[in-house]
Amino acid sequence: METSRRTVLAAAAAAGVTAAAASTSHAANATSATNSTKGRTPVKELFGRLTDGTKVYRWTLENGDTRMKVLSYGGIVQSLELPDRHGRYANVSLGFDNLEDYLTATTFFGATIGRYGNRIAGGRFTLDGTTHRLSVNDGENSLHGGAEGFDKRVWDVEPFTNASGAGLRLHYVSADGEMGYPGTLRVRVTYTLDRRGDWRIGYAATTDRPTVVNLTNHAYYNLAGEGSGDILGHELRLAASRYTPTGKGLIPTGELARVAGTPFDFRHAKTIGADIRTAHEQLTTAKGYDHNFVLDKGVTARPEHAATLRDPESGRTMRIATTEPGVQFYSGNFLDGTLTGPSGRIYRQSDGLCLETQHFPDSPNQPSFPSTVLRPGETYRSTTVHSFSAR
Structure with missing residues (x-):
């Protein structure tokens, strides 16, 4: 039902640190979080300029034990700093230390994705009898x-x-x-870093013409630290009994396949590398995992558990709850050694992974998938919460 699509709640978050805050001890951060009812005031600085002179700013936020830096360009999460079990901080989000690389890269590091997260087959969809042709990329x-x-x-x-x-x-x-999508879409994305250091993303949008909307965030995670190597030893659990197999161009076939007995079974935590080299047609086609997992909970009014990711070495754990019915698990298959992160190290295959909460890919062309249609008078709402710990 289209109306069920709108039941998701909007919320918000982002965080990071100033240069002075970066030297603050783990214990001092914990004391500050305990003694204050508010997060630290966000700090703004110039990050760079577009070729037309438009200024791009970087915002630094901090709360609890979490630090985050966000760009006005693309709503990009440039860095996400978390302590390990010993209180040692590391940036666990892949990205760049300069604007120029963000302007030319096609990896979507840390970015807000819209109007439609993931793929739409043939760059077209039909809504209310009218076919809309989209930007093909x-x-x-x-x-x-x-x-x-x-x-x-x-x-x-x-x-x-x-x-x-x-x-x-x-x-x-x-x-x-814009990009072929109908309707003027007014979008608000809210990043909130709460007192526990949880990062909440709240999405809201309205339109003046019928359209389709599917917003998400495209952060690449490595809980051992950006530039530290691959994520194949990370343990992942997904609350999904089914996934959407893909065909040509990684477009879903329309089937909701059972994960039981396949390399796609993450219902119990296992390392990402456990089955990634299995001779399974879906893994071969995508060069790893690049699939939408159908969450057992479906669309929900409040965020419910979707995924848990843990790095055994550092002890860092990220739990994701969402109102969305799906999560795209991408194992960084197309990182090819041509990009360099803030650490000065190049990114190779599986040096980071994405867990993009979403409605399903190609839903506008798949009537059996949950609807992504938004109509005038309705408000698109979606919430995803990232919770962090280390033990």
Whole structure:
């Protein structure tokens, strides 16, 4: 039902540190979080300029034991710093230390994705009898909103602190026809870092014409630390008994296949490398995992558990709860050694992974999938919460 699509709640978060805060001890951070009812005031600095002179800013936030830096360009999470079991911090999100690399890369590191997360077959869909042709940027398909999706836009950013924490409200107006999508879409994405250090992302959008919407965040995680090597030893659990197999161009076939007895069974935690080299047609086609997992909970009014990721070496653990019905697990298959991160080390295959909460890929062309249609008078809402610990 389309109306069930709108039941998801909007929320918000982002965090990071100033240079001075970066030297603050783990114990001092914990004391600050205990003694204050608010997160630290977000700090703004110039990060760079686009070729037309448009300024791009970086916002630094911190709360609990979590630190985060966010760019106004693409709503990109440039870094996410977490302590290990010994209180030692590391940036666990892949990215770049300069704007130029973000402008040219096609990896979507840390970006807000829209209007439509994931692929739409043939770069087209039909809604209410009208066929809309989209920007094609992945073979014959449209990926993550097209060649200039939300990840390539400069967002208006409003910082805030309140009793719940500290964060940013990012605003963008997508014009009617942008990348081929109908309707003027007014979007608000809210990043909130609460007192526990949980990172909440809340999405909200309205339209003046019927359209489709599927927003997500495209952070690449390595809980051992950016530039530390591959994630094949990470342990992953997904609350999903089914997944959507793909065919040509990694477009879903429409089947909801059972994970039982396949390399796609993450219902109980296992290392990502345990089955990734298995001679399974789906793994061969995608060069690893790049599949939408169908969460057993479906669409929910409040965020419910979707995934748990743990690095045994550092003890860092990330738990993801969402209102969305799916999560795209991507094992960094196309990182090919051509990109260099802030650590000065190059990124190779499986040096990071994505867990993108979402509605399913190609839903506008798959009537059996949960609807992604948004109509005038409705509000798209979605919430995802990332909780962190180390033991």
